[in-house]
Amino acid sequence: MSEQDTCGCESGEYYLISQKLIENLGLKRSPVAIKFILDEKDIPEGIPKSDENMRHCEFVFKASSGDIFYATSNEQQCKGGAAALGLMEAPEKIKTGEFYYGLGRFSSVGAARKTMEDIPKIDPIMYALAYAPLEKANFDPDVIVVIGNPAQAMKLSQALVYTMGGRVEADFAGIQSxxxxxxxxxxxxRRPNITLGCSGSRQYSDIKEDEVVIGLTGENIGCVVNALEKI
Incomplete structure (x- = not known):
């Protein structure tokens, strides 16, 4: 594929994009396409609502195994995660840090609250999130989640800076990963991030001890794949 071809993708191209990511990185899991849905009428055609209630991290791993679905706040078991994703207002004890302080993750409520204030949160305006393995996505993803080992994350980081240079920033606190x-x-x-997982995602989803999680923006995924093939 040419540079022009890969930097802007149509939905039908995501199968090839996913295969290139899997092949060039040696991934064991499918990358996961995620789309934010503002209104019920915007649900991509043919995508069913999840028939299970799960945590967002579990939904991501379910999609990486081949399932396609959408989930509203009602299907999201982890309300802290649902709030970060813009599906609902954060429960008060999550917002104040009391919840994580109670789990023993912080020395004080103040430290927990400061961390919660710094965690990225979307205003609660979303109706649902759509999930799909990237190769099956019939929608343009807002975010693509890649689960892999540190060596694979390194190669992906090299691809991210291949064209424009710069550095890849990793921003995390070990919670709400x-x-x-x-x-x-x-x-x-509108920039990628690398995170190490959190206690919740490592307990409830299938993330392995030697795996990290990379969140990519959807609009330039073709350029990333093009860079991977050139390196």
Whole structure:
């Protein structure tokens, strides 16, 4: 594919984009396409609502195994994650940090609250999120989540700076990792992020001890794949 071809993708091209990512990085899991849906009428055609209630991190891993679906706040079991993703207002104890302080993750409520204030959060305006393995996506993803080992993350980082240079910033705090760090953050800031997972995602989803999570913005994924092939 040419530079022009890969930098802007149509929905039908995501199968090839996904295969290139898997092939060039040696991924064991499919990259996951995620789309934010503002209104019920905007749900991509043919995508069913999830028939299970899960945490967002679990939904990501379910999609990486081949499932396509959307989920509203009602299907999201982790309300802190749902709030970070703009599906609902944050519960008060999440917002104030009391919840994470109670788990023993911080020495004080103040430290927990400051961390919660710094975590990327989308205003609660979303109706749902659509999830799909990238190769099956019939929509343009806002964010693409890649789960891999540190060596694969390194190669992806090299591809991200291949064209324009610069550095890849990793922004995380060990909590709300797959929701805030790898999806809400890239969506809001329009730049990729690498995160190490969190206690919740490592407990409830299938993320392995040697895996990290990379959140990519959807609009330039073709350029990233093009760079991977040239390196």
């Amino acid at each position: 797959i929701c805030a760090d790898s999806v809400a953050g890239p969506f809001l800031r």
